[in-house]
Amino acid sequence: MKPLTINLPGGSYPILLEANCFALDEIKPLWQQRKVMIVTNQVVAPLYLAEVKRQFGDQPVFSCILPDGEDHKTVASWQLILDALAEHQFNRSDLLVSLGGGVICDMTGFAAASWMRGIDFIQIPTTLLSQIDASVGGKTGINHPHGKNLIGAFHQPRAVVINASTLNTLPTREFNAGIGEAIKYGGINQADFFYWLAAQAAAIKALEPDTLMSLITQCCQFKADIVEQDEKEQGVRALLNLGHTFGHAIETATEYSYLHGEAVALGLVMAAEMSAQQGYAGPEIRKMLENLLQAFDLPIMLDSPISADDLLNLMKSDKKVVNDQHRLILMRGLGDAFIADGLTDADILQTLNTCLQPGGSV
Ligand SMILES: NC(=O)c1ccc[n+]([C@@H]2O[C@H](COP(=O)([O-])OP(=O)(O)OC[C@H]3O[C@@H](n4cnc5c(N)ncnc54)[C@H](O)[C@@H]3O)[C@@H](O)[C@H]2O)c1
Incomplete structure (x- = not known):
């Protein structure tokens, strides 16, 4: 090729x-x-x-x-x-x-x-x-x-x-974890790709070779496009962290019992919830993400409780806190992620408390 x-x-x-x-x-x-x-x-x-x-x-x-x-x-x-x-x-x-x-x-x-x-x-x-x-x-x-x-x-x-x-x-669980990062690209700036993933889910899960080649090519191109604009994460590259600040905290808090891509899946759900709570997006974004994540057997809820305060503390050491305020990647819509600055501990705790409560999904 x-x-x-x-x-x-x-x-x-x-x-x-x-x-x-x-x-x-x-x-x-x-x-x-x-x-x-x-x-x-x-x-x-x-x-x-x-x-x-x-x-x-x-x-x-x-x-x-x-x-x-x-x-x-x-x-x-x-x-x-x-x-x-x-x-x-x-x-x-x-x-x-x-x-x-x-x-x-x-x-x-x-x-x-x-x-x-x-x-x-x-x-x-x-x-x-x-x-x-x-x-x-x-x-x-x-x-x-x-x-x-x-x-x-x-x-x-x-x-x-x-x-x-x-x-x-590759074990199926590891393969699906990789799809978590693919879905992330859909959330960032590739809504058409998000729908493509949903339409091709059966072929992807069956490891259909042409579909896999297309999946890998598209994702590498998405990543290349962003890295070429901003190699050292001074700006737009931060969008690639969609779901990751929550996800990294979940990985550390659970001592890596979730695979990286699974923690990103949970983080994507949290980012969608926070986007809605902060008034940037409607609740349907979270539902769409959850549906696609579930199509690839990815988690949308934690299997054991983690305290919101513990997660918040871990998020504070994730390189994305500026002057005590959090920088997170949120969405205005599917495929329309942006860098949200100035978020407070209280904003984050609101999302964590919603998502972590029984029935709150994550
Ligand atoms: N640098 C970046 O931009 C970037 C981006 C995303 C993720 N990451 C990092 O990537 C890591 C996660 O990577 P991962 O999900 O590939 O996990 P991993 O490297 O742990 O691999 C997953 C498992 O699959 C096994 N494996 C690898 N290839 C295999 C194959 N072909 N057949 C059978 N088994 C195979 C590995 O030995 C391992 O047990 C995290 O540490 C994350 O922080 C980095």
């Missing part, structure tokens, strides 16, 4: 999407005659590491296999990547490659951003969420016990290489 390209002031890079192969051959100049370190995890390595290594031919390729899961998106895992780079004497002209879901993409990117003040890296995302979101756009990072992604850097990959057939081995 013709690659998508992200054009940024510091350089452009391709997103290579193929139905059934890793198109590393198409970017040979990027990796030829460089040492390569593939960072992956204990789940993905047995599935795809040998195949990806083969693509590099005679090239010296090392691998760093990390423990699996969001619980391991930590300083300790980042250190393991740096240790592997040190052990094999990687220098600025060498290359890191991520092979895995968003956790591996984010950690590999952060290791690339920090090793010797920045080396090149390539993303090979293998979950739906990472193919449509996490691998694209250059946000890298790890979690801190005080919250999600609190440690990180902007560092763009040199290429994103997507093999859609990797989704065939």
Whole structure:
């Protein structure tokens, strides 16, 4: 397929999407005659590491296999990547490659951003969420016990290489979590895509290859369009956080018992409720979101109670509080998200108390 390209002031890079192969051959100049370190995890390595290594031919390729899961998106895992780079004497002209879901993409990117003040890296995302979101756009990072992604850097990959057939081995719950991020794009500025997702739900759930390729292409293009306008989140890129400030707090409060995309689903419902409470949108937005989320078996209500005060406190450490006032992404309508500044603790508590009460859905 013709690659998508992200054009940024510091350089452009391709997103290579193929139905059934890793198109590393198409970017040979990027990796030829460089040492390569593939960072992956204990789940993905047995599935795809040998195949990806083969693509590099005679090239010296090392691998760093990390423990699996969001619980391991930590300083300790980042250190393991740096240790592997040190052990094999990687220098600025060498290359890191991520092979895995968003956790591996984010950690590999952060290791690339920090090793010797920045080396090149390539993303090979293998979950739906990472193919449509996490691998694209250059946000890298790890979690801190005080919250999600609190440690990180902007560092763009040199290429994103997507093999859609990797989704065939992805557990259904993980696949659906990825759809949470796709629905987010619908809420931000892609109402037509929202209706497309609803119309194609059966084909998407059946992993119909052409439909999946179309889904991934559309989402990568949506993300590229926003990142090209605002690489470092000084403005419009903040829209991509729709549902995320609530979602990150839910993830931390529940010690990551929800998958990231599931927490985003819950966060989207809260953002829709808050949009209505603040008088920006009617209640139908929340209902439409809930219907589509449920079509993909995503949660719209918490399965165990969390206190509103705890969530509020976690939201305060989510990088989006300015002068004690909250910045959240709300909606004026479906596909019409905007940055709402100056929201108070009381505004947030009103939404949390509505959503968290019995029968309040989230
Ligand atoms: N940088 C960004 O812009 C950005 C955007 C969105 C999300 N994120 C981050 O992405 C992370 C979530 O990513 P995720 O949902 O991909 O989770 P993940 O990386 O934990 O992957 C989900 C699970 O699927 C397994 N897996 C991966 N590929 C597989 C495959 N092909 N077959 C079978 N199993 C496979 C993983 O080992 C893991 O157990 C969060 O940490 C989130 O903060 C980052």
